[in-house]
Amino acid sequence: MPLSRDVDRPTYEIVGELSRFDERDTLFSRERLVPGSPEERAYHAAYPELVEIDRRIAAFIETVSRPEESVSQADAALYSATFDPIAGLALPDVVDGQVAPTRVEAGPGEMAGRIKPLARWLGADDVRIGPLNPAWVYSHRGAPPFFAGYQSNPPHFSGLPEDYRGLQWGDPIEVPHRYAISMAFAQDRDLLRTGGTPFSDFEIGRAYALGALVATQLAAYIRALGWPARAHHLRNYGVAVVPVALDAGLGELGRCGYLIHPRLGANLRLACVTTDLPLALDPPVDLGIQDFCARCLKCAVNCPSGAIPKGDKVVVRGVRKWRIDPVKCLLYWAHLGSACAICQTICPWSRPPTLLRRIMTQIASHVPPARRFLIWADDLVYGARFRPAPPPAWSR
Numbered sequence: 363m364p365l366s367r368d369v370d371r372p373t374y375e376i377v378g379e380l381s382r383f384d385e386r387d388t389l390f391s392r393e394r395l396v397p398g399s400p401e402e403r404a405y406h407a408a409y410p411e412l413v414e415i416d417r418r419i420a421a422f423i424e425t426v427s428r429p430e431e432s433v434s435q436a437d438a439a440l441y442s443a444t445f446d447p448i449a450g451l452a453l454p455d456v457v458d459g460q461v462a463p464t465r466v467e468a469g470p471g472e473m474a475g476r477i478k479p480l481a482r483w484l485g486a487d488d489v490r491i492g493p494l495n496p497a498w499v500y501s502h503r504g505a506p507p508f509f510a511g512y513q514s515n516p517p518h519f520s521g522l523p524e525d526y527r528g529l530q531w532g533d534p535i536e537v538p539h540r541y542a543i544s545m546a547f548a549q550d551r552d553l554l555r556t557g558g559t560p561f562s563d564f565e566i567g568r569a570y571a572l573g574a575l576v577a578t579q580l581a582a583y584i585r586a587l588g589w590p591a592r593a594h595h596l597r598n599y600g601v602a603v604v605p606v607a608l609d610a611g612l613g614e615l616g617r618c619g620y621l622i623h624p625r626l627g628a629n630l631r632l633a634c635v636t637t638d639l640p641l642a643l644d645p646p647v648d649l650g651i652q653d654f655c656a657r658c659l660k661c662a663v664n665c666p667s668g669a670i671p672k673g674d675k676v677v678v679r680g681v682r683k684w685r686i687d688p689v690k691c692l693l694y695w696a697h698l699g700s701a702c703a704i705c706q707t708i709c710p711w712s713r714p715p716t717l718l719r720r721i722m723t724q725i726a727s728h729v730p731p732a733r734r735f736l737i738w739a740d741d742l743v744y745g746a747r748f749r750p751a752p753p754p755a756w757s758r
């Protein structure tokens with residue numbers, strides 16, 4: 363029996379007109395606005411109510427970007443190793459670039475049958491292909507890897523390279539492709555369970571880095587076949603990767619705001635490649651997550667910041683879903699001095715891939731009345747409350 367059921371449309375509910383999201387409005391874009399810069403003044407003139415909160419978030423990022431001042435040199439080295447190289451994979455000529463003048467032609471099924479094993483061989487833990495809904499393309503650039511004229515841009519590069527030709531803050535984004543190849547990258551459960559120590563951060567960075575590398579490699583491969591392709595990853599998104607992955611059937615949207623994958627649960631990071639290469643599409647899936655999350659609440663109860671709602675879904679830009687409060691989440695990270703990730707590790711769907719886990723997932727997906735029992739059983743086996751794991755011996 364498969365872990366999930368194929369369905370005609372994704373299980374998130376569209377109840378109004380979808381509108382494109384402006385990347386400048388994300389917290390990870392706002393925290394990079396340097397006080398006094400033209401961009402910062404323009405943004406906060408439009409949103410004066412965000413000045414104070416953005417300063418607090420920026421102070422946190424500033425601390426994290428100088429780990430040598432808050433953690434040991436060995437830990438700072440791990441932070442650099444996992445996160446810093448990703449910015450190099452964000453350059454315009456790396457995520458996108460020249461397309462070969464001649465095309466390799468093949469049917470959509472044959473092409474999909476070539477692309478998916480290739481993505482897995484490169485390092486993706488799962489890969490699915492879906493249509494690219496233009497509503498999931500960001501409207502404006504908010505977080506380029508370089509900020510023009512800035513003295514520093516921690517934790518990435520300093521200043522702007524002389525020949526940088528990429529989009530800058532506020533530039534409109536266009537991604538004209540028809541298809542999106544979505545990929546999941548698993549995180550090490552033991553490292554993530556150290557939540558509240560720098561090691562969960564390092565593991566998140568490692569998964570993001572692998573996603574960036576694989577996405578740029580896959581996009582380069584497709585361009586060499588003669589078809590346009592663009593990689594989207596942590597340091598250079600043109601699309602919102604979560605709804606794109608939902609449309610490809612990589613999983614379902616959970617209460618915690620993460621995509622829940624049938625095998626990996628919430629314990630993953632995403633990257634994707636958009637392209638016009640003709641590809642056979644995968645259907646969206648139904649794992650029963652909407653009903654499961656309505657009963658479960660485990661992430662919301664364990665979230666130390668109260669960022670995950672315990673109540674009902676609300677409508678956000680045309681989609682009914684559980685709305686996470688990213689400000690509460692990031693301010694908690696600021697308090698910790700590192701990422702938290704408790705919601706990703708505590709989720710019953712994120713348990714290790716044992717035979718028992720596979721059986722329980724199948725029951726959860728296909729037998730709705732059993733879900734309440736499975737939530738109770740997860741509490742019994744793994745505990746109702748988050749218990750942090752110690753950092754691994756090698757890291758000490």
Ligand code: SF4
Nearest residue numbers: 665691702703704705
């Ligand atoms: S990362 Fe931590 S603080 Fe943020 S939503 Fe998840 S559990 Fe809450």
Ligand code: SF4
Nearest residue numbers: 616655658659661709
């Ligand atoms: S912990 Fe429970 S409520 Fe939260 S995302 Fe996972 S299944 Fe849904």
